[in-house]
Structure formats: C-alpha cells, structure tokens
Amino acid sequence: MQPDETGTDETTSETSPPPGKGPGLTLVATPIGNLGDLAPRALAVLRAADVVLCEDTRVTAPMLARHGVSVSLLPLHEHNEDAATPKLVARMAGGQRLALVSDAGTPLMSDPGYRLVRAAIAEGITVSAVPGPNASVMALTLSGLPPHPHLFHGFLPPRDAARAAELARFRAMERAGLSATLIFYEAPHRLGDTLAGMAEVLGPERPAAVARELTKRFEEVRRGTLAELAAHYATHQARGEIVLLVGPPGEDVPEAEASLDDRLRAALAGGESLRDAAALVAAATGLPRKQVYARALEMKSEQG
Structure with a gap:
C-alpha cells in the first residue's frame, strides 16, 4: 500500500490542503x-x-x-x-x-x-x-533495466570535453561503490556522440536503452549495449524527445578485492577533490571518513 492509500477518493490533511484550493x-x-x-x-x-x-x-x-x-x-x-x-x-x-x-x-x-x-x-x-x-520514470519502467536504485541526472554538458569529465565522475563513483541505473535526457542531434562517449568511459558492454517520443504515435524503446546503441545512432538520426538510460555496472566494478588505495585513485581520477573523494569512498566501504581521508593525504604525500 502506498502512503495515504486509504481507498477513498480524497485524503484530507490539516497541514496540506488539497492542491489549488487555497492561496x-x-x-x-x-x-x-x-x-x-x-x-x-x-x-x-x-x-x-x-x-x-x-x-x-x-x-x-x-x-x-x-x-x-x-x-x-x-x-x-x-x-x-x-x-x-x-x-x-x-x-x-x-x-x-x-x-x-x-x-x-x-x-x-x-x-x-x-x-x-x-x-x-x-x-x-x-x-x-x-x-x-514524467518521461524519466516512464522510460525507466520500459527499459528493462533495474528500476531501483536509480539516479536521475538530466542533461549532460553539450561539449565533448565537459561531457567526458561528467561521465568520468560517474565512473569514479561506480568504482567507489555506486550501483544504480543512470537516467539522462539528451538532444537528438547529440545522441550518437553521447552514446559513443558513454561506451568509452562507462564501458562498451554496459546494458542501456534509448526511449524516444514516449506516449506519442512513434514511441520507441531501443535496448542493447552502449556499443550497439552507439553504432546504431551513428548511422540513424534520432528524432523527438529522448531519454537515455544506462544500467548499473557489472560485478567487476567495484572489484570485490579492490583496495582502499584503488578506490581512492578511482575517485580522484574522476575529478573529485581529496575531501570529496574520501567521503565518497568512506560511504561506499563503510570505513570511518577520518581514516579514509588520512590515507588519501598519505597517498598525496607519497605522490608528491
């Protein structure tokens, strides 16, 4: 049962009046x-x-x-x-x-x-x-990808370098422990390039889906790996409103035996600050944040 699902047509609340009924x-x-x-x-x-x-x-x-x-x-x-x-x-x-x-x-x-x-x-x-x-939720339910957890991002940066940096940040979070279906919006003329960039950064074999023209006459959901979808849209111009979904990483990310140092390097490679990288890895591993941050400082000193 969903919250407030009482079986009646309307639910009243002293603190939340029905939408549109008052100022x-x-x-x-x-x-x-x-x-x-x-x-x-x-x-x-x-x-x-x-x-x-x-x-x-x-x-x-x-x-x-x-x-x-x-x-x-x-x-x-x-x-x-x-x-x-x-x-x-x-x-x-x-x-x-x-x-x-x-x-x-x-x-x-x-x-x-x-x-x-x-x-x-x-x-x-x-x-x-x-x-x-809501286009993102509808696309998620039709994609065949795990519905939860999921992470909605919206539009990626339009320029190649900025988009690659943003994708690298997601990859770093995955290496630090994130495992979720990723949801993006994308313009049709950028879809092919975005898919190619995702295949390069996130991995060509990642399961993915492209949903377009949802609820319209030419509604379509195309499923496949990032490499397969990138190849398709490299030669087929997409049209309409587009939702792009990427399934969670495989069991190899994060590696079961990945060391603390490996996780920190991955997070830092994604452009995170030292403090943010430590917080990210601490959340993923369950280790105390102070301990992880101390090791990050040691690694920085060793590199210096």
Whole structure:
C-alpha cells in the first residue's frame, strides 16, 4: 500500500490542503506527448488558478485551449526566474493561487521552478502538486533495466570535453561503490556522440536503452549495449524527445578485492577533490571518513 492509500477518493490533511484550493503554489504535471494524459484534477487546478506560470506561452496556451481552459499565463524560465520570484511570492502572500507547469512533464525535473519553490517555502507559503507524466520514470519502467536504485541526472554538458569529465565522475563513483541505473535526457542531434562517449568511459558492454517520443504515435524503446546503441545512432538520426538510460555496472566494478588505495585513485581520477573523494569512498566501504581521508593525504604525500 502506498502512503495515504486509504481507498477513498480524497485524503484530507490539516497541514496540506488539497492542491489549488487555497492561496499558494501548485506544481502541475502536464503531458509529455499525448494530450489525453492531462489529468482531470490537473485541469481543475489550472482552471481555478489566478495565474498559470509556464516556460513558453506558445506551448501551454494551445494545450489549455484544447481543454477549454481560459486563464492568465506568465512566462517563467531559466532567464527570468530570479527576477520574477520575489514578485510571484508577493502575489501568493497576498492571497493568489498560482499554478506552475513546464512545457512537458513534471515541473522542476530539468525544468524551471526550483528557485520559486524554495522561496515560497521560505516564506511559509503552501506548495502542493498534482502528480502526473514524467518521461524519466516512464522510460525507466520500459527499459528493462533495474528500476531501483536509480539516479536521475538530466542533461549532460553539450561539449565533448565537459561531457567526458561528467561521465568520468560517474565512473569514479561506480568504482567507489555506486550501483544504480543512470537516467539522462539528451538532444537528438547529440545522441550518437553521447552514446559513443558513454561506451568509452562507462564501458562498451554496459546494458542501456534509448526511449524516444514516449506516449506519442512513434514511441520507441531501443535496448542493447552502449556499443550497439552507439553504432546504431551513428548511422540513424534520432528524432523527438529522448531519454537515455544506462544500467548499473557489472560485478567487476567495484572489484570485490579492490583496495582502499584503488578506490581512492578511482575517485580522484574522476575529478573529485581529496575531501570529496574520501567521503565518497568512506560511504561506499563503510570505513570511518577520518581514516579514509588520512590515507588519501598519505597517498598525496607519497605522490608528491
């Protein structure tokens, strides 16, 4: 049974009023492709809102019009969120009901809104949500890869060097003990290069999946090793919205007999600071952090 699963249609709480019923901010998940996935409760909240905040009015307005919703729209995106947040918090403090949507899926997941949510919480303003579509979770369930634990990262850096450095950081964490399915978003024109980079850094035989156009007419989930997927997308241009998933490393990482020094070297090779590398390895091995950090200092002294 899920939390608060009582068998009734609604669950009330003295501290958390139903989404959209009073002043405050409601995060509303919107379709990731199929417009039929907009939930009835999401529609009710959007209709009742004084203002709907959205990334792009050209995307949100047609969606709302299709469902007969007429409401004021205000853009909220990465370029104006800092400047807009104080004014929006003031409006909610004055009694207005605001709803926040992204262009597709669940707000804040690789989309704007985090700074506004933090500011609203700091001011004691009610923040609630209407759950719904999420591309990363849907892709995970369809991938055939272990669903838990998983780590959602979002978009990798677009430039090759920065992307390789970020992937090396993940590899270092895996060598230090991380074992999880990794989830990324990627632009279609970068997919082939990203897969090739992943095969080089994370290992060509790692199981992986590419999910694209989820909930749409041409929905596709392609599964294989990183090497196989890289080869495919090197000659086949991908289209649409893409989720890229990489399965956890095999039993050889971390090696069962890997020494403390080996783990520290791997973590440091991923670009971690001495202190962060020690914390990472301590968490993976269960050793006291002070002990691991002391050994890291010794290794640095020996190298010097």
